[in-house]
Each structure stands twice: as structure tokens, then as C-alpha cells.
Amino acid sequence: MEDISDVEIIAPNFKKRLSGVTSTIIQLIPVQRTLGQKVAVLGPGLPDSLPHIGYSALLSLWRRPKNRALRVWHARRNIEMLPALFLRDILRMKLKIVFTSASQRKHSGWTKFLVRQMDAVIATSNRTAAYLEVPSTTIMHGIDTQRFFPAADKAAAKAALGLPADKKIAGCFGRVRHQKGTDLFVDSMISLLPQRPDWIAIIAGRATSAHVSFENELKDKVKAAGLGERILFVGEHTDIPDWYRALDLFIAPQRWEGFGLTPLEAMATQVPVVATDVGAFSELLVTGDNETGILIPAKDLAAMTGAAATLMDDQKRLLLAGERGLTRATDDFSIAGEAARIGAVYEKLLSSAT
Structure with a gap:
């Protein structure tokens, strides 16, 4: 446990189930610490490797931290804003709140x-x-380029995962469910792959209990199309950057998304992207001149199929989009840059009068 007197920023996580918010906290905190931000987490569902404070430490929030007039509480959910308001406004603790x-x-x-x-x-x-x-x-999420980077040898990256090294691979990563558009990806691949014997497709991600029947229906559809050995459901993996490095094309087929990091993860591994116009995807991708991929309307299967075919059938365009995506991800969307911009918000509050 961290000494609360040394903690200037508290990052609560009041949801046990892993979510995008939790993942953001897990990735950001170590980077923030390397930048000198004295941040610690509070709550369940976070790895022990992160700096923690316990709930009993909240009793010390009437006292100032070392060398500061107050602390910052960084909430990311309603359930984290509400207790901060109680601490600040009812108990009159020395806090500023960021949401x-x-x-x-x-x-x-x-x-x-x-x-x-x-x-x-x-x-x-x-x-x-x-x-x-x-x-x-506005501070957009960044990507950890120490984890997500291009394959030195694409064929070797595929072989290491038991995938055919002589095939090009289109991928769709994330939870398997209707909202994520997994069915749209599968339907587009069923349409495209019979005419493109040099391509296969993989779906990486877990179907939770509520969505297992949805996943099974998709597997049955693939089998009925005679593509069971070319459209692969590979499940959930902790080494997901390795799976990105095996790809030649990434498709983000979501019907809805809050932000959505998967296109950025693909770009950081030099993989071109086809993405629906949801979440922040339109702000991540570059289309037209200097394209990093193709943006399509949400829920539009024909547009998805057409965009994927365009890149599959134009190797020069495919490779160029991947190279440009890598440049954009590393230059504009590093997680260190995100942490630094958040730190500037903290510093403004920490330096303010009580």
C-alpha cells in the first residue's frame, strides 16, 4: 500500500468486472508514474502491481499531501463521482474532482x-x-507502443501462433456479441473468402455467457458455408499484440462504441483498418489522402464487404495504409502523450488555491 501522504492523485475503480475503463486505468497508471505523477488506485479488480491505497486511507484526506495544498480524485464513472462529492462537499476534505x-x-x-x-x-x-x-x-486515448508494434517478420508471426504463414489474414478482435458487429464481420468474410483463396479470417475474443448462443450461431453459419477452416474463432488471449502482428487487415465492425481502441492497436502494429463510423474511429483513422484505412457507415454490411475487398485486392494500397497508420499511431496517439496531457489537467488543479 502507498503512503497516502505521498499520493496526490487518486484513481478509483469501483467496478469489479473488467471493462474498457478498467483497462484504461491499468495501462495509464504505470506511465503516469514514470512521468512523476503521484497517482494511486483505490478499489477492486486491479492488479497488485499498481500502487494502491486502502479505503482506510480516505480518513487522511482532511490532511494535505506533501508539498501540495490538495489532492485530485479522477473519476470515470457515476459511482466514482458521487463519493468524491461526499468527501469534498460534505466532509470538506481537500479534494478537486476530475471526470x-x-x-x-x-x-x-x-x-x-x-x-x-x-x-x-x-x-x-x-x-x-x-x-x-x-x-x-479533449484528451484521446493513447496506445502503448512498447506492446503494440509491427512484426519484424510477418510470416514468422503467423507461424508462431499456428496460423498458415503463406496466407493473408483479416481479423476482428473484441468481445463476441451483436453490439460489436461480429456477425457483420463473419458475413463479410463468408462473402469475400471463396473468391480469395489466399486469405483467411480470425475472430479473437470471448463470448460471455449471455452471448455464447450468438457465437455458436456464427460458428454454425461458417460451417454451413464450408469455411470452417478459413474463418477461425480463436478465443480470448492475453498476448493479443502477437495476434495483431499476424494480421494483414483489421476490421472494426462495431454497431456502437464509446471510444474503441482496436483500430489504434491495429495501426500501431502497421495493419490497415476498415472501421465503422462509431466511437472515436473517425478521429483515429485518416481517409482520403494519406489514408490509414477506410471508414464506413455503421451496420452497413455491403459497405464493409466492399471496403475490405478494396484493400484485399490492392496490395500496394494495403501496405501503404498500414505504413501510414503506424506513423499516425506512434506520432499522435502514444499513451505517454495521453498521460502527459492528463497530467497537465491535474497540475492546474493541484496548483490552485484551496
Whole structure:
């Protein structure tokens, strides 16, 4: 446990189940620490390797940290904003509250009320910022280029995973469910692969219990199409960067998304992207000149199939889009850059008068 007197930023995580928010915290905290941000986590569902404080440490929040007039509480959910308001406004503890919003829909009255009480608000995309009714700072998520980087040898990367080294591979990664558009990816591959014997497809990700029947229906559809050995469900993996490195094309088929890191993960591994226009995808990809991939309307199977065919059938365009995606991911979307921009928001609050 961290000494609370040394902690200047508290990052609560009040949800046990792994989610995108939890994953963001897990990836960001170590980078923030290397930048000198004195941040610690609070709550369940986080690895022991992260700096933690216990709930009993909250009793010390009436006292200032070393060398600062106050602390920052960085909430990412309603359930993390509410206790911070209690600590700050009822118990009069020395806190400023930051809230990060990734939502791209109209907020409930309750959420609007909570957000209005914040000392600073961060939006994860310009599209998200448009739904906020308070001033905000847009800080997009970054990618850890120490984990996500191109394969030195694409054929070897495929062989290491037991995939055919002589085939090109299209991939779709993430939870297997309707919202994620896994069925659209499968349907597009069923349409495309019979005419393209040099390509196969993989779906990497887990179907939770509520979505197992959905996954089984997709597997049955693939089998009925005679493509059981060319459209592969490979399950969930902790070494997901290795699977990206085996790809030649990534497809993000989501019907809805809050932010969505998968296109960025693909770009960082030099893989071109076809993505639906949801979440922050339109702000991650470059289309037209200097394209890193192709953006298509959500829920449009014909557009997805056509965009994938365009890249599959044009090797020069495929490779060039991958190279440009790598440059964009590393230059504009590093996780160190994200952490530094968040740190600037913290510093403004930490330096303010109580």
C-alpha cells in the first residue's frame, strides 16, 4: 500500500468486472508514474502491481499531501463521482474532482447534475465533448507502443501462433456479441473468402455467457458455408499484440462504441483498418489522402464487404495504409502523450488555491 501522504492523485475503480475503463486505468497508471505523477488506485479488480491505497486511507484526506495544498480524485464513472462529492462537499476534505467521459449519447439528468459539480472534465473524443454541457478538455486515448508494434517478420508471426504463414489474414478482435458487429464481420468474410483463396479470417475474443448462443450461431453459419477452416474463432488471449502482428487487415465492425481502441492497436502494429463510423474511429483513422484505412457507415454490411475487398485486392494500397497508420499511431496517439496531457489537467488543479 502507498503512503497516502505521498499520493496526490487518486484513481478509483469501483467496478469489479473488467471493462474498457478498467483497462484504461491499468495501462495509464504505470506511465503516469514514470512521468512523476503521484497517482494511486483505490478499489477492486486491479492488479497488485499498481500502487494502491486502502479505503482506510480516505480518513487522511482532511490532511494535505506533501508539498501540495490538495489532492485530485479522477473519476470515470457515476459511482466514482458521487463519493468524491461526499468527501469534498460534505466532509470538506481537500479534494478537486476530475471526470473523464467517453459516452456518446445524451446524459441522464442525474449524470448531468454530477458532471456540473466537477472541477474539470475530460472528453475522450470531440464527438464525446459534443454531448457535454460543461467546458471540457479533449484528451484521446493513447496506445502503448512498447506492446503494440509491427512484426519484424510477418510470416514468422503467423507461424508462431499456428496460423498458415503463406496466407493473408483479416481479423476482428473484441468481445463476441451483436453490439460489436461480429456477425457483420463473419458475413463479410463468408462473402469475400471463396473468391480469395489466399486469405483467411480470425475472430479473437470471448463470448460471455449471455452471448455464447450468438457465437455458436456464427460458428454454425461458417460451417454451413464450408469455411470452417478459413474463418477461425480463436478465443480470448492475453498476448493479443502477437495476434495483431499476424494480421494483414483489421476490421472494426462495431454497431456502437464509446471510444474503441482496436483500430489504434491495429495501426500501431502497421495493419490497415476498415472501421465503422462509431466511437472515436473517425478521429483515429485518416481517409482520403494519406489514408490509414477506410471508414464506413455503421451496420452497413455491403459497405464493409466492399471496403475490405478494396484493400484485399490492392496490395500496394494495403501496405501503404498500414505504413501510414503506424506513423499516425506512434506520432499522435502514444499513451505517454495521453498521460502527459492528463497530467497537465491535474497540475492546474493541484496548483490552485484551496
